[in-house]
Amino acid sequence: MSAISEEAGKLLERERVGVLATTAPDGRPRQSLVYFVREGDRLLISTEPQRLKARDAERTGWASLAVRTDAQPYPSATFSGPAQILRSGIGPATAALMQRITGASEPPPEQSDEDLAAVNRVILAIDVERVTGSSYLDQL
Amino acid sequence: MSAISEEAGKLLERERVGVLATTAPDGRPRQSLVYFVREGDRLLISTEPQRLKARDAERTGWASLAVRTDAQPYPSATFSGPAQILRSGIGPATAALMQRITGASEPPPEQSDEDLAAVNRVILAIDVERVTGSSYLDQL
Numbered sequence: 001m002s003a004i005s006e007e008a009g010k011l012l013e014r015e016r017v018g019v020l021a022t023t024a025p026d027g028r029p030r031q032s033l034v035y036f037v038r039e040g041d042r043l044l045i046s047t048e049p050q051r052l053k054a055r056d057a058e059r060t061g062w063a064s065l066a067v068r069t070d071a072q073p074y075p076s077a078t079f080s081g082p083a084q085i086l087r088s089g090i091g092p093a094t095a096a097l098m099q100r101i102t103g104a105s106e107p108p109p110e111q112s113d114e115d116l117a118a119v120n121r122v123i124l125a126i127d128v129e130r131v132t133g134s135s136y137l138d139q140l
Numbered sequence: 141m142s143a144i145s146e147e148a149g150k151l152l153e154r155e156r157v158g159v160l161a162t163t164a165p166d167g168r169p170r171q172s173l174v175y176f177v178r179e180g181d182r183l184l185i186s187t188e189p190q191r192l193k194a195r196d197a198e199r200t201g202w203a204s205l206a207v208r209t210d211a212q213p214y215p216s217a218t219f220s221g222p223a224q225i226l227r228s229g230i231g232p233a234t235a236a237l238m239q240r241i242t243g244a245s246e247p248p249p250e251q252s253d254e255d256l257a258a259v260n261r262v263i264l265a266i267d268v269e270r271v272t273g274s275s276y277l278d279q280l
Binding site: 017019021022023027028029030031032033060062063064066068070072074076078080103132133135 | 157159161162163167168169170171172173200202203204206208210212214216218220243272273275
């Protein structure tokens with residue numbers, strides 16, 4: 001059974017950005033805004049391998065993404081699970097993310113893993129195991 | 141000098157919710173949506189002392205709040221610093237937060253610390269030391 005309920009899925013369908021959290025080497029949380037796409041129980045984020053968030057995810061093997069809507073009462077939830085950095089088969093997700101970022105009506109042409117490596121793009125993937133802090137999802 | 145630049149201050153003025161992150165006992169990040177008010181270099185959040193976020197903040201002495209706007213390119217920033225749970229002198233901040241939550245045109249009457257203790261309300265305060273992940277703040 002998926003960790004992501006139908007209601008939580010609606011939130012992910014409706015929104016395209018969330019706040020990624022990882023744990024820094026000093027044990028403190030690190031947060032930044034990211035675009036995401038969902039693929040089953042996975043949330044995918046395009047980043048660069050030297051970014052602190054990517055290094056945190058690789059080192060700790062865990063990340064979470066907090067997603068909310070834009071109007072009161074702010075339906076929201078946090079999606080957490082094992083995290084990893086993907087370097088192969090990342091063309092489709094990267095194209096989907098670029099479309100979200102640019103707001104284009106069509107995704108850009110898919111790039112090969114080699115081309116993406118050349119421009120230093122990787123995918124941070126969260127395999128969602130827990131959904132916490134769910135609020136007002138019944139109002140979606 | 142304040143850790144909060146004029147631009148970052150504009151973001152805090154414009155928004156009323158953010159994603160709070162603390163570190164759970166297992167070392168993983170914990171995130172949830174909260175209303176906040178700013179008081180100088182402090183960000184104040186109303187919560188209950190038994191909530192996991194409050195216990196994390198007391199145990200670790202640190203928290204961060206990620207704030208974003210609602211439209212592309214999503215101006216955003218993360219405000220971090222020492223965190224503590226306040227139980228005295230919390231009437232004004234609690235009233236200001238309740239006004240934000242209810243959307244009322246006026247804040248409710250201020251309650252005494254004793255009355256707030258009776259209904260189990262405390263304030264989680266972050267003394268902002270660092271602003272990270274600032275994006276597109278010049279577009280505010």
